[in-house]
Amino acid sequence: MGYKVAVVGATGNVGREMLTILEERGFPADEVVALASRRSVGQEVSYGDKTLKVKALEGYDFSDVDIALMSAGGEVSKVWSPKIGAQGCxxxxxxxxxxxxxxxxLxxxxxxxxxxxxxxxxxIIxxxxxxTAQLVVALKPLHDHAKIKRVVVxxxxxxxxxxxxxxxELFEQSRAVFVADPVEKKxxxxxxxxxxxxxxxxxxxxxxxxxxxxxMAETKKxxxxxxxxxxxxxRVPVFIGHSEAVNIEFEKPITADEARDILREAPGCLVIDKHEDGGYVTPYESAGEDATYISRIREDQTIDNGLNIWVVSDNLRKGAALNTVQIAELLVNRGLLKQRRAA
Known part of the structure; x- marks a missing residue:
C-alpha cells in the first residue's frame, strides 16, 4: 500500500512540476490530492495520465495524509504548515x-x-x-575534498x-518590443x-x-x-533555468582537473566542460532536466587555492519541485515515514 500525498499550491508552476515529478519518478503514492486556495477549486491539473480536480486547502482534513508538499507561498505556509504538521502529516x-x-x-x-x-x-522540512540548492550541490563534494573558506557568487x-x-511579463514585454507597443511592467x-x-x-x-x-544563510546552514x-x-530574461558564476577559495590546494574528477563522481552533478565553442551548458539546455550542470572549471590565478565554476540548473526542478520530491523519497527510503492508513 502506498502513501497519500497532498500537493498544496497545485495550480502554480512549482505545484504542477511536483505532480509531474511524483509520477515520473514513480513515487509510491496510491492517492495524490491537489489543493489550492478556494478561488482555484474545480480547476484541473495533470498527474501522469490522470486528471485531478483541485480542492480547497482551507478545511481539508490531513489526518490520513502522509506527506504534504507545500508550494503556496510563505504566508500560506506560516499559517498552514504547523496546522498540517499537528495532524501528524x-x-x-x-x-x-x-x-x-x-x-x-533545511x-x-x-x-x-x-x-x-x-x-x-x-x-516540517x-x-x-x-x-542555493544548485549551488550547494556543486560545493559539497569540493568542500569535502579541500575545505571551502570563501564563496563569491x-x-x-x-x-x-x-x-x-x-x-x-517577459513574454508580453518581448512581444510589445517587437510590435512597437508600450512596454508595461507589473x-x-x-x-x-x-x-x-x-x-x-x-x-x-x-x-x-x-x-x-x-x-548566504542557507549555504551556511x-x-x-x-x-x-x-x-x-x-534577474535575467530567461524563462527557465538559473545560472551562477561561482568563485571559490579553499583552505587546501585543488586543481581544476581534480575538481572535474570530483564533480563527475558527485551525486546530482553533471560536468560538461570542454574548452571549445559550445562546450558548456546554458540555462536553455537545463530546462526539464534534473542535473546540476557544471562547466567552465578553471583555476583562479589571483588567489591561492582558488577555482571558478559555472553552475546551471532548472530552478523549477532541482531548485524546487525535484528537491521536494527527493526529500519525500529520503523519508521513505530511510524508513522515517510510517503509513497512516491501515492496509
Whole structure:
C-alpha cells in the first residue's frame, strides 16, 4: 500500500512540476490530492495520465495524509504548515517561511541527508531557495575534498523564479518590443525584456537584497557555518533555468582537473566542460532536466587555492519541485515515514 500525498499550491508552476515529478519518478503514492486556495477549486491539473480536480486547502482534513508538499507561498505556509504538521502529516515546504527555524531541517539530499531526522520536532522540512540548492550541490563534494573558506557568487536567475506572473511579463514585454507597443511592467521593478535587473526580493539595511542573504544563510546552514559567502543576485530574461558564476577559495590546494574528477563522481552533478565553442551548458539546455550542470572549471590565478565554476540548473526542478520530491523519497527510503492508513 502506498502513501497519500497532498500537493498544496497545485495550480502554480512549482505545484504542477511536483505532480509531474511524483509520477515520473514513480513515487509510491496510491492517492495524490491537489489543493489550492478556494478561488482555484474545480480547476484541473495533470498527474501522469490522470486528471485531478483541485480542492480547497482551507478545511481539508490531513489526518490520513502522509506527506504534504507545500508550494503556496510563505504566508500560506506560516499559517498552514504547523496546522498540517499537528495532524501528524509531514510537511515539505518550498517557501522561505521555515528555512531559518532551528527546529526545522533545511535539506538538499545530496548535501545533508542525515539532517532530515530533525523533522519530528515540528513535522516540517524546509526546501532551500532555488539558487542555493544548485549551488550547494556543486560545493559539497569540493568542500569535502579541500575545505571551502570563501564563496563569491553572481546569480543569473530566470523569470520563472518569480512565478507565472514573471514568465507572463517577459513574454508580453518581448512581444510589445517587437510590435512597437508600450512596454508595461507589473511584476518587476524595471523592464525585463532584453534587460537584466540586479534586484531580487526586498532590500535589506546593508544594501543586500533578501535573495542574496538567503544564499548566504542557507549555504551556511546546510554546508558549513564557517564558510564566508557573498552574493549578487540578478534577474535575467530567461524563462527557465538559473545560472551562477561561482568563485571559490579553499583552505587546501585543488586543481581544476581534480575538481572535474570530483564533480563527475558527485551525486546530482553533471560536468560538461570542454574548452571549445559550445562546450558548456546554458540555462536553455537545463530546462526539464534534473542535473546540476557544471562547466567552465578553471583555476583562479589571483588567489591561492582558488577555482571558478559555472553552475546551471532548472530552478523549477532541482531548485524546487525535484528537491521536494527527493526529500519525500529520503523519508521513505530511510524508513522515517510510517503509513497512516491501515492496509
Amino acid at each position: 509531514v510537511v515539505i515546504d518550498n517557501s522561505s517561511a521555515w528555512r531559518y527555524d532551528q527546529d526545522v531541517p 535539506i538538499v539530499p545530496e548535501v545533508n541527508a542525515d539532517a532530515v531526522t530533525g523533522f519530528a520536532k515540528k513535522n 524546509a526546501n532551500p531557495n532555488c539558487s 553572481a546569480t543569473y536567475q530566470s523569470v520563472s523564479g518569480a512565478g507565472k506572473e514573471g514568465m507572463d 511584476k518587476f521593478t524595471k523592464r525585463i525584456a532584453f534587460n537584466v535587473i540586479p534586484h531580487i526580493d526586498v532590500f535589506m539595511e546593508d544594501g543586500s537584497t533578501k535573495e542574496e542573504w538567503k544564499v 546546510m554546508l558549513d557555518p564557517k564558510i564566508k559567502v557573498t552574493c549578487t543576485a540578478v
